[in-house]
Amino acid sequence: MLTIRLMSLLTLLLNVPVGNAQNQKAGLSIAPKSVSVGQGEVARWAGNCLRCSLEKRAWSPVNGTCYYPVDMDMKPGSYTISRRTTGGKLETATLQVTLKACTQEDLKNFPKKEYINVAPQNQARAAKEAAVVNPIISYKTTVRPAVFDLPVGKPAHSLPKGEGNFGACRTFDGQPRDRHTGQDYPVGMGEPVLSAGNGRVLLAANHFYSGNSVYIDHGNGLISEYFHLKSYSVKPNQTVTKGQKIGLVGETGRVTGPHLHFGVRWHGACINPGFLLIDPSDIPQVK
Numbered sequence: 165m166l167t168i169r170l171m172s173l174l175t176l177l178l179n180v181p182v183g184n185a186q187n188q189k190a191g192l193s194i195a196p197k198s199v200s201v202g203q204g205e206v207a208r209w210a211g212n213c214l215r216c217s218l219e220k221r222a223w224s225p226v227n228g229t230c231y232y233p234v235d236m237d238m239k240p241g242s243y244t245i246s247r248r249t250t251g252g253k254l255e256t257a258t259l260q261v262t263l264k265a266c267t268q269e270d271l272k273n274f275p276k277k278e279y280i281n282v283a284p285q286n287q288a289r290a291a292k293e294a295a296v297v298n299p300i301i302s303y304k305t306t307v308r309p310a311v312f313d314l315p316v317g318k319p320a321h322s323l324p325k326g327e328g329n330f331g332a333c334r335t336f337d338g339q340p341r342d343r344h345t346g347q348d349y350p351v352g353m354g355e356p357v358l359s360a361g362n363g364r365v366l367l368a369a370n371h372f373y374s375g376n377s378v379y380i381d382h383g384n385g386l387i388s389e390y391f392h393l394k395s396y397s398v399k400p401n402q403t404v405t406k407g408q409k410i411g412l413v414g415e416t417g418r419v420t421g422p423h424l425h426f427g428v429r430w431h432g433a434c435i436n437p438g439f440l441l442i443d444p445s446d447i448p449q450v451k
């Protein structure tokens with residue numbers, strides 16, 4: 165008792181934390197906080213957050229909750245995440261990233277042959293388009309404040325179950341190509357495509373691979389992507405609201421048929437958009 169009192173006094177005088185010492189004395193131990201997520205998933209640390217960081221990168225919380233999006237290609241292993249609370253406390257936890265094997269998707273007898281053996285002028289075109297898109301979707305140290313909350317809105321009035329092909333490793337007529345960066349939803353030709361949240365259009369353009377494409381900035385480093393549209397009805401810098409019609413489902417670009425490709429980038433990480441459509445309390449939590 166006397167020891168504890170002395171230590172409390174020491175804490176007051178020197179501002180030394182004695183929690184661990186006290187708990188060890190009482191036979192208790194404080195388990196370090198942690199969360200385990202697969203590649204392409206998101207971790208969540210809820211409540212009273214001012215600032216969130218993952219290794220050397222940092223960003224703001226969304227309505228007081230820190231989210232840690234894990235890129236589909238992030239190396240499996242242990243990472244340090246932290247948060248600064250509104251009380252000024254700095255807390256750290258371990259983010260365990262686990263391997264998520266990509267499903268194999270082999271597209272045979274691909275109908276649009278220009279996407280199999282890509283002509284030099286189309287390769288040059290695609291490279292030019294990538295040079296425009298890559299800076300838009302990469303991590304930035306400063307971003308606009310969040311104008312969305314989770315879950316985000318569905319990108320179609322009636323959204324069927326996704327095709328489960330987020331992150332798929334794909335071959336087109338036997339030729340390996342880049343991994344699939346979004347989720348494909350079997351929404352019918354000409355159905356309206358809706359903005360997942362309030363935001364600002366970053367890009368609305370016709371690109372070689374993604375066809376008619378729209379990119380929307382929702383603040384807090386969250387970008388949503390809608391590809392292969394029949395047409396789009398928004399232009400860059402236009403402000404959009406959650407659920408606003410931005411275009412129609414189509415089959416432009418490298419596709420086998422009409423569908424909606426929906427993708428998200430958050431703080432530069434390519435993640436499964438399905439995580440933003442579920443109740444946030446179902447996202448893996450730091451505890």
Ligand SMILES: [Zn+2]
Nearest residue numbers: 346347348425
């Ligand atoms: Zn797709």
